[in-house]
Amino acid sequence: MKKLIILILCAVALFRVSAQTDGFSYQALIIDQNAQEIPGVDITGNYLVEASISLLFTVYNSDSDVEYQELHETMTDRFGMVNLIIGSGEHTGFGNESFNMIDWDGTAKELEVQISYTGTDFEVLSREELLFLPYAYHRDIYAAGDQVIEGSSTLNGETTVNSNFYVLNGGNALFGADLLVEGNTDLMGELNVLNSSPTYLTGSLTVDGLTQLNDNFNVNNGAAAYFSGDATFDGDVTFNAGAEFLDLSVTNTTTMNGPATAESTFEVNGETSLNDQVIIDADINGDQFAFDSYPLIVEGSNQGILIKVDGTANESKNFLTFINGSDQAVGRVEGQTLDELQSSFRFIWDVVMGGLEQAFIAAEGAACSAQLDIGEATVMVLNTAVMGAQWVELTAYYELNVGCNFSSGGADYAEYLPKMNPAEQFHPGQVVGVHAGQIAYNTANADHYMVVSTNPIVLGNMPEEGKESDYAVIGFIGQVPTQVLGQVNEGDYILPSGNNDGFGVAFSPEELPTHRFNEIIGIAWESGDNIGSNIVNVAVGLNTNDLAQRVAETERELASMKSEMELLKSMIASLANGDDPSFASAETGRDASASAASYDNSLAKSMVPSTSEQVQFEEWLEDYQEIFVAHMTHVKGKLNEIGADYQQYPDLAMLLDDPITGLKKMHSGELLAGVWSEYAKRYQIK
The missing domain is CATH 2.60.40 (Immunoglobulin-like)
Structure with missing residues (x-):
């Protein structure tokens, strides 16, 4: 092998x-x-x-x-x-x-x-x-001793430093990739982030020395940034998200685009722009006269708070809204435009009645021109010119008096009162009767006689949201513009007309019947020269002293009459005893009740014309209808020119759109009967 x-x-x-x-x-x-x-x-x-x-x-x-x-x-x-x-x-x-x-x-x-x-x-x-x-060359490096790197070191992967990492002798440490620090990082010197590169810190950052931020400082992901010492920003500071401060002092422009919470003092010495909603949720309570009871105090200036809304300030925009603890609105300060004001009942009423007055004057002038001398004709022309000037004055007045409406949840100068019949429509300046706390045009046997407010400074007893149409705003105290039939003198007493038509009538203090004392609405604080009707400021709730004076005068008259009665009784007794006393007959005064009844009866009769009166009216209307059509067409054109919405008031729209039919209905008592009665008396129209 x-x-x-x-x-x-x-x-x-x-x-x-x-x-x-x-x-x-x-x-x-x-x-x-x-x-x-x-x-x-x-x-x-x-x-x-x-x-x-x-x-x-x-x-x-x-x-x-x-x-x-x-x-x-x-x-x-x-x-x-x-x-x-x-x-x-x-x-x-x-x-x-x-x-x-x-x-x-x-x-x-x-x-x-x-x-x-x-x-x-x-x-x-x-x-x-x-x-x-x-x-x-591997990513995990373990060095038991010191590691000295003479040249450059490139770390392409994750580097974990479990102990101190020092860059000494003024050397630079450049990180081309992410540097992840899970523990504390102490910077004894400067930390410069160059080339507009972002620096992300997910853990704590402790800086014992000066830290200069020459660009944006962003704290993202809902993380908090805590400054236990002073933080000084020499440039603009913008907060795009939530910010919480224990004590914050700002000496330059500060922009907060998100919610900001200041736990303690928040002092701003320069202009501050808040580009998002600001909520002051201060859990403080106290007496209404103590400054410390109020979450917001504005002081240090001759002026208060300026509130600006976008676009035109109209009735749909609230400058201020007041809500209670149940988040229900109890008051507001809302804007008002010239268009809204010119579509108001008061403005359109004044314009239409002024045009109607001018037409009656012109008709009278045409009827009498052949019989007038030069002086009388000149007066007639001047009256017509005055009416034209009144139009200019009226429109200029309203243009200068566009403002705000202030409504509040507290009962003070005006209040919402429920309607007896919710279908009835009420307009500012109309006279109403109050029956057990409910209002109606019917003033017969009313508990009180009041006026629908035009523009209250304070409005109380606000109804539930959505039920405003079941109420009307009634003036309780102050100056309330009121519709009055016939001419009015300053100081006259204003009472209901008795026709249940929303109008009042004027009585001078000397002519006021005693039996109508309880019907006094107020005292006229200005005069009205129109024959048909006027809207004048009436002081309501302020005539107690005047009425007391009238009662005192009546008591003196009764005392005098009582003395005279005693004297008469003594004389009669002497006659009965066969004596021949000498006495003078007492002067009787005017029967105020009969006078008042005469006024009411004459007005009622004028509402239903007789056959002969109807014929005379038709003849009069045929002679002068062109004058009325021309004048009311002119008024209608003026209202259309400024965009006034007169169609919302049917009675006035009738006089503008079809003056002849309107006059016929006035004569028959179907339309503004009280106004027609005053014109008929002044211009002797049957």
């Missing part, structure tokens, strides 16, 4: 790093174990060419324990060479499960190579110490 001889001509280990496999190269020349027999002599040491072999590689640690073992099944080439990568073979189950788990800790390692030509019987080919550590 031939002796097995294995001659190793060349065995070279070339360590390298593969881009895909952790390991190192192994190259060897395999000699044939059998001699070549030729005639006369056997030749040994031939190459083993193109033959299958098995190589077993084992890495031992310094204690000769197997740290890793793998098997390679390969074939020699035509020169007898094998080229392998130790680390890419089949793990045999001994040692670590994979090559990259070998602990290259700086201690001695040995590599044993065994060979088998049959796949079962292995023989040791070599066992040598590894003098070069392949994992100087």
Whole structure:
């Protein structure tokens, strides 16, 4: 049997790093174990060419324990060479499960190579110490002592620093990839992040020295940034998300695009822009007269708070809204546009009544022109000119008085009162009767007589949301514009007309019947010269002293009458005794009740014209209808020119769209009967 001889001509280990496999190269020349027999002599040491072999590689640690073992099944080439990568073979189950788990800790390692030509019987080919550590290029580096790197070091993978990491002597540390710091990082000097590169800190950052931020400082992902000392920002500061402050002092522009929470003092010495909703949730309570009871205090200026809304301030935009603890609105300050004001009942009423008044004056002028002298004709022309000037004055007044409406949940100057009939529509300035707390046009036997408010400064007793149409705003105290039939003098008492038409009538203090004292609505604080009707400011709830004076005067008159009665009784007794007393007859006063009844009866009669009156009216209307059509068409054009919505008031729309039909209905009592009565008396129309 031939002796097995294995001659190793060349065995070279070339360590390298593969881009895909952790390991190192192994190259060897395999000699044939059998001699070549030729005639006369056997030749040994031939190459083993193109033959299958098995190589077993084992890495031992310094204690000769197997740290890793793998098997390679390969074939020699035509020169007898094998080229392998130790680390890419089949793990045999001994040692670590994979090559990259070998602990290259700086201690001695040995590599044993065994060979088998049959796949079962292995023989040791070599066992040598590894003098070069392949994992100087591997991602896991363990240095027991100091590591000094003279040149550049490139770390392409993850680097873990379990202890201090110092960059001394003014050297720079450049990180081309991410730097992950899971523990505390102490920066004794400057930290410069160049090239506009972002720096992400997922853990704590402690800075004992000065930190300068020359660009944005972003705290993302809802993470908190805590400053236990002073934080000074010389430039603009923008908060795009939530910000919480224990104490914050700002001396420059600060922009907060998200919610900001200040746990303690929040002091801003410069302009502050808040680009998102600001909520002040202050859990404080106290007396209404204590400053400390109020969550927001604005002071230090001659002016208060300026509130600006987008676009035009109209009735749908609230400058301020007041809500209670149940999030229910109890008051508001809302805007008002010129268009809204010019579509209001007060404006359109004044314009239409002014045009109607002008038409009556013109008709009277046409009727009397042939009978007037030069002076009377001049007065008539001047009256017509005055009416035209009143239009200009009226529109200018309203343009200068566009403002806001203030409504509140507290009962003060005006209140919402429920309607007796929800279908009734009420307009500002109309007189109503109050029956057991409910309002109606019917003033007969009413408990109180009041006026629908036009623009209250304070509005109380707000109804539930969605039920406003079941209520009307009634003036309780202050100046309330009121519709009054006929002319009004300043100081006149205003009472219901008695026609249940929403109008009042004026009585001078001397003419007011005693039996109508309880019907007083208020006192006129301005005069109205229109014959048909006027809207004048009436002081409601303020006439107590005047009424008391009238009662005192009545009491004095009753006392005087009582004295006269006693005197008469004495004289009668003297006559009965046969005496001849001398006495003067007492002067009787005017019967106020009869006077008041006469006014009411005459007004009622004027509502239903007789046959002869109807004929006279038709003749009058035929003569002057063109005048009324021309004047009301002119008024209608003016209202359309400014976009006033007069169609929402049917009575006034009738006079504008069809003046002739409107006048006929006024004459018959179907439309604004009280207004027609005043015009009929003034211009002697039957």
